[in-house]
Structure formats: structure tokens, C-alpha cells
Amino acid sequence: MIRLIQCALAALLAGAILMLWPPWQASAPVASQGHWLRVQPQLLERRLGVLGRIQPAQQVTLAAPFEGTVQALVVREGEQVAAGQTLLALDTAQLDIQLREADAQRLKASRALRELQAWQGGPEVTRAQRALTVARRTLQHSEAALADTRCLLARGIVARQELDTLEQQVSAQRLELLSAADELQQTKARGQGEYLHIAGMELSNAQARYDALAALRAQRVVKAPFAGLVTRAAAETEGQQRLVQAGQLVSQGMPLLGLVELGRLQVLAAVEQGDLGKVREGMAVQVTGDGFPGQLLQGTVQSLGLQARDDEGQGAWFDVRVQLATQPDPLALGVRLGMSAQVTVLLYRKQQGMAVPEQALRSGPDGRQYVLYRAGPGHVESQVAVVVGEALVQGVEVEGLQAGEVLLP
Numbered sequence: 001m002i003r004l005i006q007c008a009l010a011a012l013l014a015g016a017i018l019m020l021w022p023p024w025q026a027s028a029p030v031a032s033q034g035h036w037l038r039v040q041p042q043l044l045e046r047r048l049g050v051l052g053r054i055q056p057a058q059q060v061t062l063a064a065p066f067e068g069t070v071q072a073l074v075v076r077e078g079e080q081v082a083a084g085q086t087l088l089a090l091d092t093a094q095l096d097i098q099l100r101e102a103d104a105q106r107l108k109a110s111r112a113l114r115e116l117q118a119w120q121g122g123p124e125v126t127r128a129q130r131a132l133t134v135a136r137r138t139l140q141h142s143e144a145a146l147a148d149t150r151c152l153l154a155r156g157i158v159a160r161q162e163l164d165t166l167e168q169q170v171s172a173q174r175l176e177l178l179s180a181a182d183e184l185q186q187t188k189a190r191g192q193g194e195y196l197h198i199a200g201m202e203l204s205n206a207q208a209r210y211d212a213l214a215a216l217r218a219q220r221v222v223k224a225p226f227a228g229l230v231t232r233a234a235a236e237t238e239g240q241q242r243l244v245q246a247g248q249l250v251s252q253g254m255p256l257l258g259l260v261e262l263g264r265l266q267v268l269a270a271v272e273q274g275d276l277g278k279v280r281e282g283m284a285v286q287v288t289g290d291g292f293p294g295q296l297l298q299g300t301v302q303s304l305g306l307q308a309r310d311d312e313g314q315g316a317w318f319d320v321r322v323q324l325a326t327q328p329d330p331l332a333l334g335v336r337l338g339m340s341a342q343v344t345v346l347l348y349r350k351q352q353g354m355a356v357p358e359q360a361l362r363s364g365p366d367g368r369q370y371v372l373y374r375a376g377p378g379h380v381e382s383q384v385a386v387v388v389g390e391a392l393v394q395g396v397e398v399e400g401l402q403a404g405e406v407l408l409p
Contacts, residue, residue: 033409036374037357040403044353046392048278048345050320052269054289054337056260057323058226061233062087064250065219066095073246077232080262081224088244088256090220099217102210109203116199119191128184135180139173146170224259229337231258265324265335266302269343270309273316278347279304285322289341292334299324301345320345348390355395360406361388371398372407381407 069091075081119125146166152158189195232243233255244256267287271279279301287297305319322343360371369388374381389397 034407036377036405037360037408038405039354039356039401041352041354042394044348044350044355044390044392044394044397045346046348046390048271048275048347050269050271050275050343050345052267052287052320052322052341052343054265054335054339054341055268056228056262056337057264057266058228058261059258060225061255061258062222063233064090064252064254064256065222066090066092066216067252068092068094068220068250070244070246070248070250070256071220073244075230075257077230077243077257079230081228081230081259083224083227085224087222087224087230087259088246089222090250092217092220095213095217095220099210099213102206102213106203106206106210109199109206113196113199113203116191116196120188122191124187125184125191128180128187132177132180132184135173135177139170139177142166142170142173222256226259226261227263228259228261231260233258260337262330264326265330265337267299267322267324267341267343269320269322269341270317271304271320273308273318276304276318279320279345284346284349286344286346287322287324287341288344289335289339291336291339291341295333295335297324297333297335348392350397353397354399354401354403355392355397356386356401356406357395357408358391359408361386361396361398371401373401373404374407375402375404377405379404 071089071091073088075085075087081087115122146163149158149163149166153160153163244250250256267285281301281303283301285299285301287299288295299322301320302323303319303321308316308318320343356371361369362371363369364383364385368385370383370385372381373384384401386398386400389399391397
């Protein structure tokens with residue numbers, strides 16, 4: 001009897017406990033083994049580091065505009081010059097001779113064209129018209145004399161031979177009249193059509209040659225097209241660099257000196273083919289270097305090489321050109337042309353993103369990924385479905401998760 005009473009009391013106690021048990025405990029997952037890691041929104045970045053070399057964004061070689069002698073060299077190698085500053089001057093003695101000859105040809109062609117344009121009233125046409133008038137009057141006089149002679153012959157006053165002579169004379173003068181008319185027509189034609197067109201083209205050619213030589217002479221003083229640093233010009237024939245000297249004879253197109261712009265710098269780097277697809281034009285870049293410690297230069301990716309470089313070792317490497325932000329004085333920062341630099345390309349950036357260790361990701365029966373999450377110590381854990389994004393140094397970027405703690409196995 002006592003045992004039956006004890007069993008009844010135990011059953012009542014168990015029922016009371018089940019009725020008082022909180023409902024959330026029934027659906028709460030069993031605590032997993034592992035430790036909790038605090039996660040919260042943070043700056044997420046993915047970077048690519050490559051090596052490069054500092055070089056000018058703009059570099060030109062100034063060549064001789066015409067053949068001549070260097071009259072004066074007013075700058076030295078390594079000197080900084082302003083835009084428009086005189087660098088050197090060339091002697092124009094030989095060019096002046098060519099310019100005068102071209103001017104003479106231009107004047108002759110201009111005179112010839114004017115003569116043709118006024119040809120219809122010129123001396124040649126006037127002379128031909130006069131010859132035609134004389135031939136016509138002479139013929140008229142002879143024809144009148146022939147008519148009189150025929151009358152006299154009919155009356156028996158003159159001999160038949162005189163009439164025959166006049167007829168032959170009239171016939172010859174008629175031919176002379178036709179010849180004079182043809183000569184006048186041909187003379188007038190020489191001032192029209194293709195003759196006039198040819199004279200115009202000859203004047204245009206003479207004027208163009210004169211203008212070209214005059215333009216070359218205007219370049220006798222070589223000036224800096226932009227502010228920069230004076231350097232030697234590379235001599236392609238010798239494969240070395242040389243500096244032009246005053247009194248030196250130079251040919252047209254011969255390199256005189258070089259000019260590099262210092263206000264705008266760029267970095268030429270090489271990227272392995274496996275990383276090339278990660279880089280795009282316009283991406284932000286940070287540049288540092290042992291030659292300018294403590295300086296962090298900002299820039300952007302300007303262009304990507306379309307063909308692999310042939311000066312690298314194994315594998316395919318491609319040029320990446322980085323345009324640096326304009327600096328007030330790169331030399332004052334310690335930046336020099338040709339220095340090596342460490343280039344960091346910012347491939348991905350998110351100001352407030354969530355990232356978790358890869359181990360925190362779990363897969364459900366439906367294949368969707370989730371994490372075991374709780375707001376903090378003492379809070380209930382739950383499964384939170386997440387959308388996986390970029391793999392970063394901080395971990396794997398996820399969406400759908402708030403600040404709190406995730407369970408690591």
C-alpha cells in the first residue's frame with residue numbers, strides 16, 4: 001500500500017514538472033561542443049600585393065625640327081624647367097636659304113596665276129586679236145580688188161593673168177584669216193580650263209612648301225612643352241644616351257634631349273596571369289617603398305596589359321599601370337624615378353560587413369548553409385541561415401547575420 005502511494009506521488013510530481021517546463025526548452029537545440037566567437041560588423045577588404053617601379057606618367061624626347069647647328073644650350077641635364085621655358089636654340093642659316101628659294105617659287109607661281117586670270121585682256125590675246133583683224137581687213141581689200149578686176153576683165157581692160165593672180169592672193173589670205181582665228185582661239189584657251197587649274201595647283205604647292213619651311217624656322221627655339229626634368233635623349237643607333245652640345249650639327253629628327261614630368265607619376269607593375277582576372281581598371285591602389293619610408297601614395301589602376309611580358313621568368317606576367325594621385329612635390333617626399341615600390345591593389349572593400357571563420361559554416365539537409373548563433377552569453381542559441389560571399393583575410397563574408405556570437409566546432 002505504501003509503495004502504491006509513493007508511485008502515485010512520483011507520477012504527480014513528474015506531471016507537474018512537465019507542466020511547469022518552459023516551452024522554448026522543448027524546441028531548443030542541444031548545445032554543441034566547441035567555443036563561441038564574438039562577431040560584429042567591420043571593415044572587410046581583400047588585397048593583392050605586387051612589385052613595381054616608379055616612372056613618369058609623361059615622358060617625351062624632343063627632336064631637331066630641321067637640319068642645323070645647335071646655337072645655344074641653356075639647360076643642363078637633371079635641371080627642372082617650367083612649361084614654356086627655353087631649352088636650346090638652333091642656327092637657321094641653311095634653312096633660311098631654302099626659305100628664300102621657296103618664297104621665290106611662291107612669288108613666281110602667284111604671278112603666273114595672276115597673268116592667267118587676266119589672260120583674256122592680256123598682251124597675248126590682244127596680239128592674236130590684232131592679227132585676226134589685220135587678216136580680215138586684208139582679205140576684204142583683196143576681195144574688193146578681185147571684184148573690180150573681174151569687171152575690168154569683162155570689159156577687156158586687164159589681162160586674164162592679173163585676175164588669176166588676185167584669185168590666188170585672195171585664196172591665200174582666206175587661209176591666213178582662218179589661221180589667225182584658230183590662233184586667237186588657242187591663245188584664249190591658254191588662260192582657261194586646265195591651264196588655269198595647273199597654275200593654281202603650282203601656287204598651292206609653292207605656298208605649302210613655304211609655309212612648312214616657315215613653320216620649321218619658327219621652331220628654332222626649342223621650349224619645354226610641360227614642366228619637368230631635363231634628361232638625356234636615347235641614341236637608338238648606339239644604344240646609349242648622349243647629351244647634345246652647343247655647336248653640334250644635328251639632322252632633322254635627331255633626338256636632342258628628353259623631358260620627364262614630375263608632377264604626375266605612375267607605377268609599372270607585373271601581375272601573374274592567375275591574378276590578372278582579379279584586377280580591373282579604376283581599382284584603388286596604395287603604394288609604399290623602401291626608398292620613401294613613411295609615405296603612403298594613393299592611386300588607381302589605369303590600364304592592364306593585353307600581351308604577356310617577355311622579360312619575366314616562368315609563367316605569364318602582364319603589365320599593370322598604376323596612375324598615382326598628383327603630389328605637390330614628389331621629390332620632397334623622397335620619391336625618385338626608377339625606385340622600386342610595393343603596390344597593394346584593393347580588390348574588394350565593404351565598410352560594414354560581417355565575416356565568420358569558415359569552420360563556423362554548416363550545411364543543412366536542404367544544402368543551405370547556416371551558423372549556430374546566439375546574441376551573447378546566457379542567450380538561447382539558434383540556427384541562422386546565411387548567404388556566403390567573398391573569402392577574405394578576416395574570414396568568409398556572410399549576409400543575414402547580426403552582431404553576436406557564432407559557435408566554432
